[in-house]
Amino acid sequence: MSAGQLPRWVDFGLIPAINLAAAFLVSGLVVLLIGENPIEAVKILIWGSLGYGEGIGFTLFNATNFIFTGLAVAVAFHAGLFNIGGEGQAYVGGLGVALACLALDHYVPWWVTLPFAVLGGAVFGAAWAFIPAWLQAKRGSHVVITTIMFNFIGAALMGYLLVDVISKPGSMQPETRTFEEGGRLPLLDSLLPGDFFGTSQVNLALILALLACVFVWVLIWRTRLGYEIRTFGANPTAAVYAGISPVRIIIITMMISGGLAGLMAINEIMGAQNRLLLEFVSGYGFVGIAVALMGRAHPVGIVLSAILFGMLYQGGAELSFEMPAITRDMIVVIQGLVILFAGALEYMFRPALVQMFSFARTPATQAG
Numbered sequence: 001m002s003a004g005q006l007p008r009w010v011d012f013g014l015i016p017a018i019n020l021a022a023a024f025l026v027s028g029l030v031v032l033l034i035g036e037n038p039i040e041a042v043k044i045l046i047w048g049s050l051g052y053g054e055g056i057g058f059t060l061f062n063a064t065n066f067i068f069t070g071l072a073v074a075v076a077f078h079a080g081l082f083n084i085g086g087e088g089q090a091y092v093g094g095l096g097v098a099l100a101c102l103a104l105d106h107y108v109p110w111w112v113t114l115p116f117a118v119l120g121g122a123v124f125g126a127a128w129a130f131i132p133a134w135l136q137a138k139r140g141s142h143v144v145i146t147t148i149m150f151n152f153i154g155a156a157l158m159g160y161l162l163v164d165v166i167s168k169p170g171s172m173q174p175e176t177r178t179f180e181e182g183g184r185l186p187l188l189d190s191l192l193p194g195d196f197f198g199t200s201q202v203n204l205a206l207i208l209a210l211l212a213c214v215f216v217w218v219l220i221w222r223t224r225l226g227y228e229i230r231t232f233g234a235n236p237t238a239a240v241y242a243g244i245s246p247v248r249i250i251i252i253t254m255m256i257s258g259g260l261a262g263l264m265a266i267n268e269i270m271g272a273q274n275r276l277l278l279e280f281v282s283g284y285g286f287v288g289i290a291v292a293l294m295g296r297a298h299p300v301g302i303v304l305s306a307i308l309f310g311m312l313y314q315g316g317a318e319l320s321f322e323m324p325a326i327t328r329d330m331i332v333v334i335q336g337l338v339i340l341f342a343g344a345l346e347y348m349f350r351p352a353l354v355q356m357f358s359f360a361r362t363p364a365t366q367a368g
Helices: 008-033 038-050 053-078 086-104 110-139 143-164 205-222 224-234 236-241 246-262 264-273 284-294 299-322 328-344 350-367
Strands: none
Touching (some): 008 038, 008 284, 008 350, 086 246, 110 143, 110 264, 205 224, 246 264, 284 299, 299 328
């Protein structure tokens, strides 16, 4: 292990844990300043997210969305691309999911509709990522700028479609008609004995998200395309010298990333809302950036990070109910601190750890 490098268990385990602890420490100080007990607040947050079946169900439901958007960001990371357009790609992906459900729900059961909905969400999400990818690959437009602008364009497009094109006839609501049974994913409670998850909407999209994790792991670390993606991300100049086409890698990687973001709509549109409606993405695309950073762009890390943010969403709702002084805005502050330490400040503690481990290795080196 060369100087400046850390053991994998430190890089992928200890550093994220330290960042998370720092975020919660600062959050605890904020809670203390408003006159509440931080220890009690943590207990309520953990109990609200993991202490009973319904809370676990809502935690897993939120985590499912974060897994899809986190994977989308992670795939782009491996190619050295920063896709922050997951919000728009998931939004437009919802159109593909909804069109499949609206076309088939009267005629076939859900398990026949599901593959078409998956295809629709992935294709529409990938198509929305294609234009920024093409602009980056062919015209040199920075993908960060184009993807964030396409979030707004996607929101405007969906608003127009839901108001003037595909809204339910005779309704003033900007949404489609409610899907029939053939367009609805079963809730996990309907497939398991008892009523463990209560009124939560956790559904089969969770299984789909875990399968997406396997797909990304195989793609990035077990295929030639994945090797080319990682090579291009590590050193674009060397990749070109080795015969790897930058245009091809940028476009393919971004389309895979957009397709994964589009699949998030399966959980919301087909699994929970059972209709296409305005702003169903609700910021999941942006939080996916922090999920990918904290998870070190690895599927296993992303699953764990997604569960953490699912806990913050669900436990935060319980916390604001049990401690009225801690408002929803305070919960957003706590989530923002986690994102800050996991993202912008993720390497804050790294130099000190590098020095510590370098010092620990020095005697052994001298003895040799």
